Amino acid sequence: MKLKSILAAGAVVAVAGAALPAAAQSMVETITDRGELNCGVSTGLAGFSNPDSEGNWTGLDVDVCKAIAAAILGDADAVSYTPATAQQRFTILQSGEVDLLSRNTTWTLTRDTSLGLHFAPITFYDGQGFMVPRELGVTSALELDGAAVCVQPGTTTELNLADYFRANGMEFEPVVIEQLDEVNAAYFSGRCDVYTTDASGLASIRSTVAENPEDHMILPELISKEPLGPAVRQGDDEFFNIVKWVVYALIEAEEYGITSENVDDMRENSDNPGVQRLLGASAGMGENLGLSEDWAYNAIKQVGNYGEIFERNVGVDTPLGLERGYNDLWTRGGLMYAMPVR
Numbered sequence: 001m002k003l004k005s006i007l008a009a010g011a012v013v014a015v016a017g018a019a020l021p022a023a024a025q026s027m028v029e030t031i032t033d034r035g036e037l038n039c040g041v042s043t044g045l046a047g048f049s050n051p052d053s054e055g056n057w058t059g060l061d062v063d064v065c066k067a068i069a070a071a072i073l074g075d076a077d078a079v080s081y082t083p084a085t086a087q088q089r090f091t092i093l094q095s096g097e098v099d100l101l102s103r104n105t106t107w108t109l110t111r112d113t114s115l116g117l118h119f120a121p122i123t124f125y126d127g128q129g130f131m132v133p134r135e136l137g138v139t140s141a142l143e144l145d146g147a148a149v150c151v152q153p154g155t156t157t158e159l160n161l162a163d164y165f166r167a168n169g170m171e172f173e174p175v176v177i178e179q180l181d182e183v184n185a186a187y188f189s190g191r192c193d194v195y196t197t198d199a200s201g202l203a204s205i206r207s208t209v210a211e212n213p214e215d216h217m218i219l220p221e222l223i224s225k226e227p228l229g230p231a232v233r234q235g236d237d238e239f240f241n242i243v244k245w246v247v248y249a250l251i252e253a254e255e256y257g258i259t260s261e262n263v264d265d266m267r268e269n270s271d272n273p274g275v276q277r278l279l280g281a282s283a284g285m286g287e288n289l290g291l292s293e294d295w296a297y298n299a300i301k302q303v304g305n306y307g308e309i310f311e312r313n314v315g316v317d318t319p320l321g322l323e324r325g326y327n328d329l330w331t332r333g334g335l336m337y338a339m340p341v342r
Contacts, residue, residue, distance in 0.1 A: 040102065041059075044181070047060060067249075100230055127222030136193060140220065142170075150177065150192040203321070246296070256274060260300060280297050
Protein backbone atom coordinates (compact mmCIF):
# COMPACT_ATOMS: atom_id res chain seq x y z
CA MET A 1 0.00 0.00 0.00
CA LYS A 2 1.37 3.42 -0.92
CA LEU A 3 2.12 5.93 1.84
CA LYS A 4 -0.71 8.28 0.75
CA SER A 5 -3.18 5.40 0.88
CA ILE A 6 -1.95 4.32 4.31
CA LEU A 7 -2.35 7.85 5.67
CA ALA A 8 -5.83 8.15 4.17
CA ALA A 9 -6.89 4.82 5.65
CA GLY A 10 -5.56 5.87 9.06
CA ALA A 11 -7.48 9.11 8.88
CA VAL A 12 -10.70 7.24 8.16
CA VAL A 13 -10.10 4.89 11.10
CA ALA A 14 -9.30 7.83 13.37
CA VAL A 15 -12.49 9.64 12.37
CA ALA A 16 -14.59 6.51 12.71
CA GLY A 17 -13.20 5.87 16.18
CA ALA A 18 -13.57 9.44 17.43
CA ALA A 19 -16.51 10.39 19.56
CA LEU A 20 -18.71 12.63 17.46
CA PRO A 21 -20.21 15.69 19.16
CA ALA A 22 -23.83 15.30 20.15
CA ALA A 23 -26.26 17.07 17.87
CA ALA A 24 -27.42 20.38 19.28
CA GLN A 25 -30.85 20.20 20.82
CA SER A 26 -33.51 21.89 18.70
CA MET A 27 -35.56 24.79 20.03
CA VAL A 28 -38.71 22.66 20.04
CA GLU A 29 -36.94 19.98 22.08
CA THR A 30 -35.61 22.61 24.46
CA ILE A 31 -39.03 24.20 24.90
CA THR A 32 -40.71 20.82 25.33
CA ASP A 33 -38.17 19.66 27.93
CA ARG A 34 -38.45 22.97 29.78
CA GLY A 35 -42.23 22.86 29.66
CA GLU A 36 -42.66 26.50 28.71
CA LEU A 37 -41.88 29.05 26.03
CA ASN A 38 -39.60 31.95 26.99
CA CYS A 39 -40.95 35.07 25.31
CA GLY A 40 -39.40 38.55 25.16
CA VAL A 41 -41.94 41.38 25.48
CA SER A 42 -42.01 45.12 26.16
CA THR A 43 -41.57 46.63 29.58
CA GLY A 44 -45.24 47.57 29.47
CA LEU A 45 -47.32 48.79 26.53
CA ALA A 46 -51.07 48.51 27.03
CA GLY A 47 -52.79 46.55 24.29
CA PHE A 48 -49.60 44.80 23.19
CA SER A 49 -47.68 43.47 26.20
CA ASN A 50 -48.49 44.75 29.64
CA PRO A 51 -48.51 43.17 33.12
CA ASP A 52 -51.23 43.75 35.68
CA SER A 53 -50.62 44.26 39.40
CA GLU A 54 -50.30 40.49 39.89
CA GLY A 55 -47.83 40.05 37.05
CA ASN A 56 -50.29 38.58 34.55
CA TRP A 57 -49.38 39.63 31.02
CA THR A 58 -51.93 40.57 28.36
CA GLY A 59 -51.86 42.11 24.91
CA LEU A 60 -51.68 41.33 21.23
CA ASP A 61 -47.96 40.44 21.34
CA VAL A 62 -48.58 38.33 24.44
CA ASP A 63 -51.35 36.42 22.67
CA VAL A 64 -48.92 35.56 19.87
CA CYS A 65 -46.65 34.01 22.50
CA LYS A 66 -49.60 32.14 23.97
CA ALA A 67 -50.68 30.79 20.59
CA ILE A 68 -47.19 29.46 19.89
CA ALA A 69 -47.05 27.82 23.33
CA ALA A 70 -50.45 26.25 22.71
CA ALA A 71 -49.28 24.87 19.35
CA ILE A 72 -46.07 23.38 20.73
CA LEU A 73 -47.02 22.44 24.30
CA GLY A 74 -50.81 22.31 24.15
CA ASP A 75 -51.02 24.97 26.86
CA ALA A 76 -51.32 28.70 26.12
CA ASP A 77 -50.38 29.53 29.71
CA ALA A 78 -47.02 27.74 29.48
CA VAL A 79 -45.14 30.98 28.81
CA SER A 80 -42.50 32.87 30.77
CA TYR A 81 -42.28 36.58 29.92
CA THR A 82 -39.08 38.62 29.93
CA PRO A 83 -39.60 42.39 29.63
CA ALA A 84 -36.95 44.28 27.66
CA THR A 85 -36.33 47.86 26.60
CA ALA A 86 -35.90 48.76 22.94
CA GLN A 87 -32.11 48.58 23.33
CA GLN A 88 -32.15 45.27 25.21
CA ARG A 89 -34.61 43.34 23.06
CA PHE A 90 -32.25 41.99 20.40
CA THR A 91 -29.56 41.10 22.91
CA ILE A 92 -31.86 38.90 25.00
CA LEU A 93 -32.92 37.03 21.86
CA GLN A 94 -29.40 36.67 20.45
CA SER A 95 -28.06 35.45 23.80
CA GLY A 96 -30.74 32.77 24.13
CA GLU A 97 -32.31 34.34 27.20
CA VAL A 98 -35.62 34.14 25.31
CA ASP A 99 -36.78 31.80 22.55
CA LEU A 100 -38.90 34.36 20.78
CA LEU A 101 -39.23 38.14 20.64
CA SER A 102 -42.83 39.36 20.40
CA ARG A 103 -42.41 43.01 21.25
CA ASN A 104 -43.76 45.68 18.86
CA THR A 105 -40.60 45.35 16.75
CA THR A 106 -40.30 46.62 13.18
CA TRP A 107 -39.04 44.27 10.47
CA THR A 108 -36.27 46.01 8.50
CA LEU A 109 -33.57 44.88 6.09
CA THR A 110 -30.77 45.74 8.51
CA ARG A 111 -32.31 43.82 11.38
CA ASP A 112 -33.11 40.89 9.12
CA THR A 113 -29.57 40.60 7.77
CA SER A 114 -27.18 41.83 10.44
CA LEU A 115 -28.61 40.66 13.76
CA GLY A 116 -28.87 36.93 13.10
CA LEU A 117 -32.67 37.01 13.25
CA HIS A 118 -35.63 35.76 11.23
CA PHE A 119 -38.86 37.76 11.30
CA ALA A 120 -42.11 35.82 11.20
CA PRO A 121 -45.26 37.19 9.49
CA ILE A 122 -46.48 40.63 10.46
CA THR A 123 -48.96 40.71 13.32
CA PHE A 124 -49.61 44.47 13.28
CA TYR A 125 -49.15 47.00 10.49
CA ASP A 126 -48.33 50.36 11.99
CA GLY A 127 -46.74 53.72 11.21
CA GLN A 128 -44.87 56.32 13.22
CA GLY A 129 -46.84 59.30 14.42
CA PHE A 130 -46.67 62.33 16.71
CA MET A 131 -48.68 63.20 19.81
CA VAL A 132 -48.90 66.77 21.14
CA PRO A 133 -50.84 68.61 23.84
CA ARG A 134 -53.92 70.23 22.33
CA GLU A 135 -52.97 73.49 24.01
CA LEU A 136 -49.91 73.63 21.74
CA GLY A 137 -52.31 74.56 18.92
CA VAL A 138 -50.59 72.29 16.36
CA THR A 139 -52.66 70.37 13.80
CA SER A 140 -49.93 68.99 11.52
CA ALA A 141 -46.48 67.49 11.93
CA LEU A 142 -45.27 70.09 9.44
CA GLU A 143 -45.82 72.72 12.15
CA LEU A 144 -43.28 71.15 14.53
CA ASP A 145 -40.20 73.14 13.48
CA GLY A 146 -38.04 73.80 16.55
CA ALA A 147 -40.00 71.44 18.82
CA ALA A 148 -38.47 69.33 21.58
CA VAL A 149 -39.34 65.71 20.75
CA CYS A 150 -39.33 62.77 23.17
CA VAL A 151 -38.02 59.56 21.57
CA GLN A 152 -36.49 56.25 22.66
CA PRO A 153 -32.97 55.32 21.46
CA GLY A 154 -32.09 52.23 19.47
CA THR A 155 -35.34 52.33 17.51
CA THR A 156 -36.45 52.90 13.94
CA THR A 157 -38.46 55.74 15.47
CA GLU A 158 -35.31 57.68 16.26
CA LEU A 159 -34.01 57.30 12.69
CA ASN A 160 -37.35 58.12 11.06
CA LEU A 161 -37.65 61.26 13.18
CA ALA A 162 -34.33 62.63 11.96
CA ASP A 163 -35.14 61.72 8.34
CA TYR A 164 -38.56 63.38 8.45
CA PHE A 165 -37.36 66.68 9.90
CA ARG A 166 -34.38 66.82 7.56
CA ALA A 167 -36.52 66.04 4.51
CA ASN A 168 -38.93 68.85 5.44
CA GLY A 169 -36.26 71.42 6.27
CA MET A 170 -37.17 71.58 9.94
CA GLU A 171 -35.12 71.57 13.13
CA PHE A 172 -35.93 69.73 16.35
CA GLU A 173 -34.44 69.13 19.78
CA PRO A 174 -34.28 65.41 20.56
CA VAL A 175 -35.05 64.35 24.13
CA VAL A 176 -33.68 60.79 24.08
CA ILE A 177 -34.69 58.55 27.00
CA GLU A 178 -34.41 54.75 27.12
CA GLN A 179 -36.98 53.66 29.72
CA LEU A 180 -40.58 53.86 28.51
CA ASP A 181 -41.99 55.09 31.82
CA GLU A 182 -39.37 57.83 31.92
CA VAL A 183 -40.23 58.93 28.36
CA ASN A 184 -43.89 59.06 29.35
CA ALA A 185 -43.07 61.13 32.43
CA ALA A 186 -40.95 63.53 30.39
CA TYR A 187 -43.72 64.18 27.88
CA PHE A 188 -46.58 64.52 30.34
CA SER A 189 -44.52 66.81 32.59
CA GLY A 190 -43.86 69.15 29.67
CA ARG A 191 -40.17 68.41 29.27
CA CYS A 192 -40.81 67.90 25.56
CA ASP A 193 -43.43 69.34 23.22
CA VAL A 194 -43.94 66.21 21.15
CA TYR A 195 -43.97 62.45 21.70
CA THR A 196 -43.13 60.23 18.74
CA THR A 197 -43.41 56.45 18.41
CA ASP A 198 -45.67 54.02 16.54
CA ALA A 199 -49.20 55.40 16.29
CA SER A 200 -50.57 52.38 18.14
CA GLY A 201 -48.12 53.04 20.96
CA LEU A 202 -49.21 56.66 21.15
CA ALA A 203 -52.84 55.56 21.39
CA SER A 204 -51.90 53.14 24.16
CA ILE A 205 -49.94 55.73 26.11
CA ARG A 206 -52.61 58.41 25.73
CA SER A 207 -55.38 56.07 26.90
CA THR A 208 -53.56 54.59 29.88
CA VAL A 209 -51.03 57.17 31.10
CA ALA A 210 -52.52 60.60 30.37
CA GLU A 211 -54.49 62.10 33.25
CA ASN A 212 -56.90 63.56 30.68
CA PRO A 213 -56.52 61.72 27.34
CA GLU A 214 -58.60 64.32 25.50
CA ASP A 215 -55.97 66.93 26.31
CA HIS A 216 -53.63 65.24 23.83
CA MET A 217 -54.02 64.62 20.11
CA ILE A 218 -52.28 62.33 17.66
CA LEU A 219 -51.43 64.30 14.53
CA PRO A 220 -52.74 62.94 11.20
CA GLU A 221 -49.39 62.27 9.54
CA LEU A 222 -47.84 58.79 9.59
CA ILE A 223 -44.22 59.22 8.55
CA SER A 224 -43.12 55.61 8.14
CA LYS A 225 -44.06 52.00 7.56
CA GLU A 226 -43.76 49.97 10.77
CA PRO A 227 -44.52 46.30 10.10
CA LEU A 228 -44.44 44.71 13.55
CA GLY A 229 -44.06 41.01 14.22
CA PRO A 230 -42.28 38.28 16.16
CA ALA A 231 -38.64 37.35 15.56
CA VAL A 232 -36.51 34.28 16.29
CA ARG A 233 -32.81 33.48 16.05
CA GLN A 234 -31.49 32.18 12.77
CA GLY A 235 -30.28 28.58 12.71
CA ASP A 236 -33.38 26.57 13.63
CA ASP A 237 -35.70 26.32 10.66
CA GLU A 238 -38.10 23.97 12.45
CA PHE A 239 -38.87 26.51 15.15
CA PHE A 240 -39.00 29.37 12.64
CA ASN A 241 -41.50 27.38 10.57
CA ILE A 242 -43.70 26.79 13.61
CA VAL A 243 -43.76 30.46 14.62
CA LYS A 244 -44.47 31.45 11.04
CA TRP A 245 -47.30 29.00 10.51
CA VAL A 246 -48.96 29.62 13.86
CA VAL A 247 -49.35 33.28 12.86
CA TYR A 248 -50.72 32.24 9.47
CA ALA A 249 -53.09 29.79 11.18
CA LEU A 250 -54.56 32.56 13.33
CA ILE A 251 -55.19 34.67 10.24
CA GLU A 252 -56.54 31.78 8.15
CA ALA A 253 -58.89 30.84 10.98
CA GLU A 254 -60.47 34.27 10.72
CA GLU A 255 -60.66 33.89 6.94
CA TYR A 256 -62.62 30.67 7.42
CA GLY A 257 -64.79 32.10 10.19
CA ILE A 258 -63.29 29.77 12.80
CA THR A 259 -63.34 31.24 16.30
CA SER A 260 -62.46 30.06 19.80
CA GLU A 261 -66.20 29.54 20.32
CA ASN A 262 -67.04 27.47 17.23
CA VAL A 263 -63.74 25.65 16.64
CA ASP A 264 -65.01 22.35 18.02
CA ASP A 265 -68.09 22.40 15.81
CA MET A 266 -66.02 23.39 12.78
CA ARG A 267 -63.54 20.58 13.34
CA GLU A 268 -66.26 17.97 13.66
CA ASN A 269 -68.78 19.14 11.08
CA SER A 270 -67.12 21.30 8.41
CA ASP A 271 -66.83 19.73 4.96
CA ASN A 272 -64.33 22.38 3.86
CA PRO A 273 -60.99 20.63 3.15
CA GLY A 274 -59.11 23.76 4.20
CA VAL A 275 -60.82 23.81 7.58
CA GLN A 276 -60.19 20.08 8.01
CA ARG A 277 -56.46 20.54 7.30
CA LEU A 278 -56.14 23.56 9.56
CA LEU A 279 -57.86 21.95 12.52
CA GLY A 280 -56.25 18.53 12.13
CA ALA A 281 -59.41 16.67 11.15
CA SER A 282 -57.37 15.47 8.19
CA ALA A 283 -53.80 14.55 9.02
CA GLY A 284 -50.53 15.87 7.64
CA MET A 285 -50.03 19.50 8.57
CA GLY A 286 -48.91 18.79 12.12
CA GLU A 287 -46.53 16.11 10.93
CA ASN A 288 -44.99 18.56 8.48
CA LEU A 289 -44.23 20.92 11.38
CA GLY A 290 -43.09 18.20 13.77
CA LEU A 291 -46.13 18.85 15.99
CA SER A 292 -49.33 17.06 16.91
CA GLU A 293 -52.17 17.40 14.42
CA ASP A 294 -54.12 19.64 16.82
CA TRP A 295 -51.42 22.36 16.86
CA ALA A 296 -53.61 25.00 15.20
CA TYR A 297 -56.77 23.79 16.95
CA ASN A 298 -55.09 24.32 20.32
CA ALA A 299 -53.90 27.81 19.40
CA ILE A 300 -57.33 28.89 18.10
CA LYS A 301 -59.30 27.21 20.89
CA GLN A 302 -57.20 28.69 23.67
CA VAL A 303 -56.30 32.11 22.23
CA GLY A 304 -58.69 32.84 19.34
CA ASN A 305 -58.28 33.78 15.70
CA TYR A 306 -56.44 36.94 14.66
CA GLY A 307 -59.60 39.07 14.67
CA GLU A 308 -60.49 37.97 18.18
CA ILE A 309 -56.97 38.77 19.37
CA PHE A 310 -57.06 42.22 17.75
CA GLU A 311 -60.47 43.20 19.08
CA ARG A 312 -59.78 41.91 22.59
CA ASN A 313 -56.56 43.87 22.98
CA VAL A 314 -56.61 46.98 20.82
CA GLY A 315 -59.99 47.13 19.04
CA VAL A 316 -62.71 49.74 19.07
CA ASP A 317 -64.20 48.52 22.35
CA THR A 318 -60.88 48.75 24.23
CA PRO A 319 -59.28 51.88 25.73
CA LEU A 320 -57.07 52.12 22.61
CA GLY A 321 -60.14 52.17 20.33
CA LEU A 322 -58.29 51.19 17.15
CA GLU A 323 -60.09 50.41 13.90
CA ARG A 324 -58.90 47.36 11.99
CA GLY A 325 -57.66 49.44 9.03
CA TYR A 326 -54.55 47.89 7.48
CA ASN A 327 -54.87 45.07 10.01
CA ASP A 328 -58.16 43.85 8.58
CA LEU A 329 -58.35 40.81 6.31
CA TRP A 330 -57.39 41.25 2.67
CA THR A 331 -60.98 40.42 1.74
CA ARG A 332 -62.09 43.55 3.60
CA GLY A 333 -59.48 45.95 2.30
CA GLY A 334 -56.74 45.20 4.83
CA LEU A 335 -53.30 43.61 4.51
CA MET A 336 -53.82 40.44 6.59
CA TYR A 337 -53.40 37.53 4.18
CA ALA A 338 -52.51 34.01 5.28
CA MET A 339 -50.41 31.64 3.24
CA PRO A 340 -52.52 28.50 2.74
CA VAL A 341 -52.22 25.70 5.28
CA ARG A 342 -52.15 22.80 2.85
